[in-house]
Amino acid sequence: MSNTLSFKTYSAKPGEVVRKWYIVDAEGKVLGRLASEIAKVLRGKHKAQFTPHIDTGDFVIVTNAEKIGLSGKKMDQKTYFSHSNYPGGVRIDNVKDVLQKKPEQVIEKAVWGMLPHNNLGRQLFKKLKVYKGTEHPHAAQCPVEMNVN
Template sequence: MSKTLSFKTYSAKPVEVERKWYIIDAEGQVLGRMASEIAKVLRGKHKAQFTPHIDTGDFIVVTNAAKVALTGKKEDQKSYFSHSHYPGGVKIDHVKDVLKKKPEKVIEHAVWGMLPHNNLGRQLFRKLKVYAGPEHPHAAQVPVEMKIK
């Protein structure tokens, strides 16, 4: 007679998730590598209690977004395409122009592309705070500095 072991799969509940605040200085960081680390923390994949359908992630504050680095010729060649679904509604923005006008959008666009495109992804994306300069209004949350490899 053999005994069978029965293990229960752990599933995190939204009320038992403990959230932390992290701060990242984007100065000199490579955009894609930084965005993938941010997406991982927003999703909660760095925690042992990760559950795919529950928001188990933490908050991220990114400063100095205007000083983010792009590798290769991306600064000159990369562009963002959008269409309004009306005739002639094509809009193409180049990264160089976006970095001058709204540098936060470059990081937000990169991170959004790495999150799930559903209600959970939108909920996760709201926990990302990006600022062009070194100042941010989240000092009261006492964010811990996070180093990107």
């Protein structure tokens, strides 16, 4: 029988994390499923060295944001609510309208909702890069294709 008291829990240090760049084509993908996979990679949960309080995640580039799909009747029924904190300052936007004006924002909001809402989450969110077309300025980082079902 082994001595289990000698086992140590591994905790990643910020300096020893190796970051990779991934690229995802959002064309024809379902928003929620894509966002959860992106959040998992941003958080670093796909790595063996995952540590909850350390940023161990990788960078993610999303292209073709305007061609994202939504399941069910969400294209007509899903809304985004915001308030300016002034009387009468309610603003309700339909997903269809947001996809036409700022398609990047739909993916960003979905991923942000799946990240921790604290300093670490804000740091993780900065590693998400979403673009409208197929062009992106991160070719020098040699991103690897990320498979999302």
